[in-house]
Amino acid sequence: MIDYPLLIFRVLVFPGFTFILLFTMFCDWVERKVEARMQNRMGPSFTGPHGILQPIADFIKMLTKEEITPCDSKRNVYKYAPILALSVLVFAMAFLPIDGSSVIPGVSFAGDLIFVMALVSVANFMLFLAGWSSTNPYSAIGAARVMTQFLGYDIPLVLLALVPAFLAKSLTISTIVASQWLPFAILAPWAFVLFIITMQAELEKDPFDVPHAESEVVAGHETEYSGGKLAFLKLARDVQIVFGAALITVLFLGGANGPVPFGFLPELWGTLWFVLKVLVIVVLSEYLTVLFARLRIDQVVRVNWQFILPLTVLSLILTLSLAYWVYPMV
Amino acid sequence: MPSNGIDILKILEDKLQNKPVQIVPGTLGTAAIITKSGSHRDVFQILVDADEKTAVVSITGIDLGENLGVYYHVRTSNALLTIQIEVPKANPTLASVNDITPSAAFHELEVTDLIGAVFEGNPSSGHFVLPDTWPEGVYPLRKDVNACEVKLDPPAAEEKSDDGKLVKIVIGPQHPALLEPEKFVVLVEGETVREVRPRIGYVHRGIEKASESRTYLQDVYLVERICGICNSCHACAFVESVEKILKLEVPPRAKYLRTIILELNRLHSHLLTLGHAGLEIGYETLFQYFWRDREPIMDITEILTGNRVISSSMTVGGVRRDLKETDIPKVKAVLSGLKKRLPFYVKVYREEPTIGLRMQKVGTLKRENALKLGVVGPVARGSGVDIDVRKDAPYEAYGEIPFKVITYDAGDTWARMNVRMDEVEESINIIEYALDHLPEGPFRVRAPRVVPAGEVVNRVEAPRGELFYYVKSNGTAFPDRVKVRTPTFANIPAFLTTAVGEPLADVPPNFVSLDPCFSCTDR
Numbered sequence: 001m002i003d004y005p006l007l008i009f010r011v012l013v014f015p016g017f018t019f020i021l022l023f024t025m026f027c028d029w030v031e032r033k034v035e036a037r038m039q040n041r042m043g044p045s046f047t048g049p050h051g052i053l054q055p056i057a058d059f060i061k062m063l064t065k066e067e068i069t070p071c072d073s074k075r076n077v078y079k080y081a082p083i084l085a086l087s088v089l090v091f092a093m094a095f096l097p098i099d100g101s102s103v104i105p106g107v108s109f110a111g112d113l114i115f116v117m118a119l120v121s122v123a124n125f126m127l128f129l130a131g132w133s134s135t136n137p138y139s140a141i142g143a144a145r146v147m148t149q150f151l152g153y154d155i156p157l158v159l160l161a162l163v164p165a166f167l168a169k170s171l172t173i174s175t176i177v178a179s180q181w182l183p184f185a186i187l188a189p190w191a192f193v194l195f196i197i198t199m200q201a202e203l204e205k206d207p208f209d210v211p212h213a214e215s216e217v218v219a220g221h222e223t224e225y226s227g228g229k230l231a232f233l234k235l236a237r238d239v240q241i242v243f244g245a246a247l248i249t250v251l252f253l254g255g256a257n258g259p260v261p262f263g264f265l266p267e268l269w270g271t272l273w274f275v276l277k278v279l280v281i282v283v284l285s286e287y288l289t290v291l292f293a294r295l296r297i298d299q300v301v302r303v304n305w306q307f308i309l310p311l312t313v314l315s316l317i318l319t320l321s322l323a324y325w326v327y328p329m330v
Numbered sequence: 331m332p333s334n335g336i337d338i339l340k341i342l343e344d345k346l347q348n349k350p351v352q353i354v355p356g357t358l359g360t361a362a363i364i365t366k367s368g369s370h371r372d373v374f375q376i377l378v379d380a381d382e383k384t385a386v387v388s389i390t391g392i393d394l395g396e397n398l399g400v401y402y403h404v405r406t407s408n409a410l411l412t413i414q415i416e417v418p419k420a421n422p423t424l425a426s427v428n429d430i431t432p433s434a435a436f437h438e439l440e441v442t443d444l445i446g447a448v449f450e451g452n453p454s455s456g457h458f459v460l461p462d463t464w465p466e467g468v469y470p471l472r473k474d475v476n477a478c479e480v481k482l483d484p485p486a487a488e489e490k491s492d493d494g495k496l497v498k499i500v501i502g503p504q505h506p507a508l509l510e511p512e513k514f515v516v517l518v519e520g521e522t523v524r525e526v527r528p529r530i531g532y533v534h535r536g537i538e539k540a541s542e543s544r545t546y547l548q549d550v551y552l553v554e555r556i557c558g559i560c561n562s563c564h565a566c567a568f569v570e571s572v573e574k575i576l577k578l579e580v581p582p583r584a585k586y587l588r589t590i591i592l593e594l595n596r597l598h599s600h601l602l603t604l605g606h607a608g609l610e611i612g613y614e615t616l617f618q619y620f621w622r623d624r625e626p627i628m629d630i631t632e633i634l635t636g637n638r639v640i641s642s643s644m645t646v647g648g649v650r651r652d653l654k655e656t657d658i659p660k661v662k663a664v665l666s667g668l669k670k671r672l673p674f675y676v677k678v679y680r681e682e683p684t685i686g687l688r689m690q691k692v693g694t695l696k697r698e699n700a701l702k703l704g705v706v707g708p709v710a711r712g713s714g715v716d717i718d719v720r721k722d723a724p725y726e727a728y729g730e731i732p733f734k735v736i737t738y739d740a741g742d743t744w745a746r747m748n749v750r751m752d753e754v755e756e757s758i759n760i761i762e763y764a765l766d767h768l769p770e771g772p773f774r775v776r777a778p779r780v781v782p783a784g785e786v787v788n789r790v791e792a793p794r795g796e797l798f799y800y801v802k803s804n805g806t807a808f809p810d811r812v813k814v815r816t817p818t819f820a821n822i823p824a825f826l827t828t829a830v831g832e833p834l835a836d837v838p839p840n841f842v843s844l845d846p847c848f849s850c851t852d853r
Contacts, residue, residue, distance in 0.1 A: 039618035137499070206612060207684050215507040215610045215838040293684035294612025296835045298521075 007104065015098040015271065020090055023275065024238045025055040027245070030279060031286050038290045055238075059231050067227030070134055077133035082225070082232040085126035089239045092119035096246050097177055100256045100270035111171040116247075117158050120202075123240065124150045130233060131221025142220025145211040145297055146204070152304040153201040153208075156312040160198060163191040163319045164251040173250060180254035188322075190315045192252045196281075198308060199244045200288055201300070207292035208300050245281035246274075253277045338409050341380050346373065358800075359403070359410030359787050367415050367424040370402065374413075374430045383407040383717065385704025386427070387789075388815030389437040390800045391445030393472045398422045400447050402434070403787060403798065403815075405704070410723070412787060417447060426451035433704025436823055437815070444538075445471045459531040459852060462486065470539055471811075477539075496524055499834065503532050507610060507838040510848035521833045526826045534852040541812040546572050546781055549809065551642060556814060557850040558639055559602065562588075562595045563792035564814070565644035570725060571788040571801040572646050575781050582727075582769040584648035589727040590764050591634060591643055592790075593757045598627040599793035600750040600757070603845040604675070607747055610838040611688040616678065623671060626664045633657050648774025658765055665758050672755055679744075679751050689744035693828040693840030696741055705824045706817050707795020708753070709844055712746035714739040719791035731763050743843040750845075780807050792817055794845045816850035 010016055029044060029052050036043025044051025069078060094103040095116050102108045124146065131143025165171050167187060168179040185192040201208035212220035225233050249255055255277075256270030295303065339361055342353060349369050355361040363373060377384045384406050392399040394416065402413040417424050426449035428435045438449040443458040446469035457464055463482040468475060496517040503511035511532040517525040537556055541549045554565040566588055573580060580588075605620030628638045634653055635641035643649050653661075679685060695705070700713035710717050718735045720728040736752040738745035785802040795817030804810040821844045829837055 039615050040622050041618060209612060210835075213612055213835070215612070216835055218506055290615045292613070293608070293616070293682070293688055295684065295687060296833060298833065298835075299687055 010103055011094075016094065016103045017090060019098070020093050020239070020242075021235075023278075024235070024242045025059070026052070027242045027278070027282050028055040028238045030282055031241070034283050034286050035290055038287070059235065062231035062234070063228045065227040065230075067229060068224075070136065070224050072135040073224065074133040074135075077129050078224075079229070081126050081130035081133060082229050082236060085123050085130065086232050086236040086239060088119055088123045088126060089236060089243055092116050092123070093239070093243055093246065095173060096243075096250050097174055097255055098246075098271060098274050099267040102174065108172060108174045113161060113165060113171045113173050113176070116173065117161055120157075120243075121150075121154060123236070124154075124202075127221055127233075127236070130225070131223075134221075134224035136224045138218040138223045139221050142211050142217045142223065145217070146221060148297065149201060149204065149208065149211060149300060152301055153198055153308070156194070156304070156308045157198045157202055159312045159316055160191055160195045161247075161251060163188055163195075163316060166316075166320060167323055177250055177255035177257065180257060183252060183254040185252040188252075188315070188319045190311075191319060192248075194308065194311055194315055195248060195252065196284065196288075198312075199248060200285060201304070201308075203241050203244045203285070205241075205285060206289040207295045209289075209294055210297045210300055213294055241282070241285070242278065245278045245285065248281050249274060249277040253281075338377065338380060338406050338411070342373065342376060345376050358401075358412035358414075358785060361409070361411055363411055363413045365413060365415060367417055370413050370415050371425055371427055371430065374402075374404075374427045377404060377406060377411070378431055381406040382701055383715070384431060385701065386431055386434040386437055387704070387796070387820075388798045388800070388813065389434070389441050390811070390813040391441040391447055391471060392802065392811050392813075393445065393474075395473075398445060398447050400424060400441065401800070402427070403800065405717075405796075408722070410787065410789065422446055423448040423450055425449070428452040431704070432702050432823070433820075436819065440819075443469075445469050457531065458529075459534050461531065461534075470536065501837065507841070508846075508848075509606075510846075512846075512848045512851070516829070516834065516837065518834050521835070523829050523832055523834060523837065526829050528822060528826060530822075530848070531852050533849050535849075537853045538812055538814060541809060543808065545779065545807045546646060546809060547779070549812065550644060550646065553812070553814065554640055554642060554644075556816070556853055557847055559599045559847065560595055560792040560794065560797070560850070561640045562591045562644060563790050563797050565642070566592060566726070567788050567790040567797050567799040568801070568812070569644045569646050570790070571786050571799050572781060572803075573777070574786040574788065575784040575801065575803050576646070576777060578647060578775065578777055580648055581772045581775060583652075583771045584773050585727045586764050586768050587634075587649045587653060587773060588644065589731065590653075590761050591631070591641060591649070592726070593761045593764075594627060594631050594634070595641075596793040597754060597757045597761075598624050598631070599845070600754050601627065603842070604679070604747060604750055604754075607689075607743075607839065607842050610842045611685070613685070616685075620675070623668055626668065630661045630664050633660060645774060645777075647777035648772070650774070652773045653768070658768075662762065662765060665761060669755070669758050672758075676751055676755075679748055686744065688836075688839055689747060689843075690740075690742055692743040692832065692836045693825070693843060694740070694742045695824050695828050697739075699827065700741065700824070703823045703827070704820055705795075706820045707792070707845075708746050708749040709795065709821050709824055711735065711737045712749045712843075713741035717796070719789045719796050723789060725788075725790060727764060730767075731760050733760050743839050746843040781805070781809075794818055794847060794850070795821065814853055816847070816853070818844065818847045818851045822846070822851065 044054035131139040601624040608616030635643035783805040798815035800813035
């Protein structure tokens with residue numbers, strides 16, 4: 001028997017759509033504020049306390065702006081790519097146990113980790129399509145770079161996602177979370193560090209933000225977008241960042257598991273721990289962004305094939321051998 | 331004047347005995363060499379053979395009534411020569427020296443466009459500085475041109491040129507990598523640059539022409555507006571030229587005050603570029619840090635001159651404002667604060683791995699090419715050419731202040747930026763020395779409004795390199811001709827050659843390492 005009101009509440013309000021979007025906006029604000037303070041700037045300051053409402057204000061402002069569709073663009077693709085990218089990412093978020101269980105109760109199935117990773121690929125492909133369909137030379141180069149980068153870094157990302165799967169002996173996200181009484185980041189720190197670096201490339205953040213290197217390709221795949229479509233494209237990107245951080249939290253930091261179990265309102269405490277862990281990852285990723293200059297596209301590709309991929313394979317072997325011989329003894 | 335032992339005038343005299351060449355020492359630089367069209371190629375050949383540092387600084391085209399004067403201003407390692415040629419207006423052709431010294435190429439194109447002298451062997455393809463709609467056969471710097479009567483051509487449709495397999499990528503006039511409008515057509519094969527075609531003139535304001543209709547005092551503020559960043563250098567170069575014609579001695583205190591203002595200009599210009607380079611390679615943090623530390627420099631410029639950016643402090647005969655004794659500690663405090671932060675920035679530029687990846691071996695300009703192209707300033711010094719007007723021909727108080735000329739041998743973007751990084755420290759030292767040794771006395775003398783007839787050349791080391799002025803006076807309150815050669819104009823050829831064969835992504839960092847200023851270039 002399905003409890004429909006609860007299901008609708010979970011999907012639309014908490015921890016579903018509304019919560020994810022508000023949390024994304026909040027993470028965006030944290031990112032902007034942290035980056036600004038690291039760079040000796042103020043960051044958003046005036047909209048709401050400490051500018052906390054600024055991302056929402058930006059979103060609403062962009063919705064009110066004129067939308068221009070280039071004549072040569074593939075209209076349908078151009079129109080729907082941003083919304084599809086956003087929906088795919090939000091859908092992928094629904095599989096992550098934000099408050100201890102996944103958004104839709106019972107949606108979790110054996111092997112859903114593979115499915116979620118596939119959704120990430122689809123979302124990235126949507127961003128590529130968004131750039132490609134606008135038939136602008138800058139967008140085309142930007143889109144091609146999205147593809148080049150993503151094709152390279154998806155391999156180590158999926159391989160590294162297997163490390164927690166091996167340690168938990170399961171491809172199910174909820175099982176992986178449940179088996180982390182000790183976070184996998186402590187059991188396999190090498191994989192954790194590599195995963196963060198790969199995720200940085202996957203999310204196109206410094207030093208891997210070549211797809212939108214403004215001094216070369218203006219705004220990359222976003223160049224032609226304006227108004228509401230741009231708002232959704234930007235929101236999709238922000239959700240992607242939160243999703244990346246959430247994935248790291250789930251796979252390596254034990255998701256909603258807290259260090260101290262609390263008896264009352266486990267959902268609330270679970271969400272709190274989850275949000276805190278995601279924020280830590282967001283700040284860490286922002287720290288890396290602030291710290292480095294942007295690499296060139298050939299350097300980005302070379303870093304992947306020469307360093308990240310061999311190290312990934314090594315860390316996989318190391319984790320497997322440890323999981324077989326050492327960890328069972330602990 | 332430091333000398334490497336080459337007495338260029340003696341060599342010229344020896345080798346040019348039976349040629350129609352007249353050498354007049356002491357005018358227009360070290361000497362003026364008056365010659366005829368044709369013989370000037372011999373002079374250039376001798377100069378290039380005798381001295382590796384021979385380069386064309388600038389070419390002044392001047393309307394002399396019946397004739398057009400074409401004055402090649404040539405720099406050797408220890409002299410500044412002016413080779414004067416006159417060609418009839420009816421047939422203003424002379425042979426190009428482009429093949430002897432490639433540094434002449436850009437300047438010859440400019441003279442062709444603005445005054446109509448034709449250089450055989452350096453064909454111009456359309457307008458170079460003037461807009462595309464400017465009519466053929468009208469040359470704005472000739473005296474008989476009335477701006478009100480010039481009728482512009484209708485804009486022509488953009489021609490489709492076929493470049494085979496090469497893809498045309500247009501950088502500019504509007505592009506995020508360029509802060510000012512200028513167009514560079516980059517032909518790429520895959521990601522590799524095969525050719526760069528420049529088109530300058532998007533911010534040509536005709537300042538050289540406009541200065542002919544204003545008094546000398548008004549011109550000080552006009553030339554100051556050629557460039558916002560190195561404004562004091564322009565004003566200083568111009569007032570020095572006028573003082574040279576007037577034979578006016580500037581009081582020592584004014585010399586020191588001018589030096590301080592010029593160095594503050596250099597400081598804030600270098601900090602701006604060092605930060606901007608960070609932006610071009612996606613290093614926003616570096617940009618924010620540098621620009622934050624640039625801010626106090628603007629504040630002390632305000633203490634000194636009353637203005638943050640366009641300082642308007644130079645005037646014929648001295649400076650317009652004295653430095654108060656009580657302000658000296660404030661200036662010093664800011665400078666020592668900046669000096670404390672410098673080692674950190676130096677470390678970042680030298681050791682940060684991603685900066686190394688994006689800047690090292692990018693846009694490498696070899697020493698021999700730097701000499702051949704006649705590049706100036708930090709670009710030349712980054713390629714191991716130790717030219718610096720402050721040392722080579724000291725002006726203001728630079729002769730009395732000890733400082734080092736920074737050179738790096740690598741010749742790449744990284745070396746050019748590090749030259750600037752080290753020069754920041756030298757600049758601070760110069761200002762501190764000047765403040766400690768500030769002479770007592772008046773800070774300006776009265777200068778007559780009417781300037782006697784005469785012509786001079788003058789050079790100043792602007793933040794971007796050697797800034798060249800030629801001023802001719804005809805005895806009235808208005809100058810007859812003011813010619814400005816800005817450092818970026820001399821450095822653009824370096825970018826055109828170094829960008830070829832490198833990835834497209836290296837174009838922005840390579841370009842920004844010249845510290846390009848297009849309002850300077852176009853005037």
